[in-house]
Amino acid sequence: MTGDPMTAILDQLAAHAEQIARLDAREAASTAETSRRIADLARLASTFDRHLAALAAQIGSGSPDGADADVPSPAPSRRWWELAGEDRDQAIAAVRAWVDQVYRPGYGQFAVSLGA
Numbered sequence: 001m002t003g004d005p006m007t008a009i010l011d012q013l014a015a016h017a018e019q020i021a022r023l024d025a026r027e028a029a030s031t032a033e034t035s036r037r038i039a040d041l042a043r044l045a046s047t048f049d050r051h052l053a054a055l056a057a058q059i060g061s062g063s064p065d066g067a068d069a070d071v072p073s074p075a076p077s078r079r080w081w082e083l084a085g086e087d088r089d090q091a092i093a094a095v096r097a098w099v100d101q102v103y104r105p106g107y108g109q110f111a112v113s114l115g116a
Contacts, residue, residue: 078091104111 080088080091083091099111099114103114
């Protein structure tokens with residue numbers, strides 16, 4: 001050894017102290033960032049909870065039979081095997097109107113294969 005061993009030990013201790021101080025500062029910044037992110041997530045969860053409660057209230061506010069005047073509902077399924085006469089003619093006319101108004105304009109590439 002060329003120098004005083006005590007000086008070398010003190011230099012190493014000082015270097016370690018500086019490194020520990022840097023690590024402490026980095027850990028404090030990381031903890032602050034983590035706390036900020038947790039707070040952001042808590043706010044998002046609270047907002048999500050409010051939206052979910054509002055949607056649940058909207059769903060639950062319908063009439064007792066489940067039908068709501070403002071919400072459209074699909075027509076009941078037709079029982080083609082039970083239809084006869086005028087009822088059957090009206091059902092067929094409704095399907096033809098749907099084909100002319102919805103299917104052909106919207107699905108022209110597929111509607112080409114559909115007969116008259």
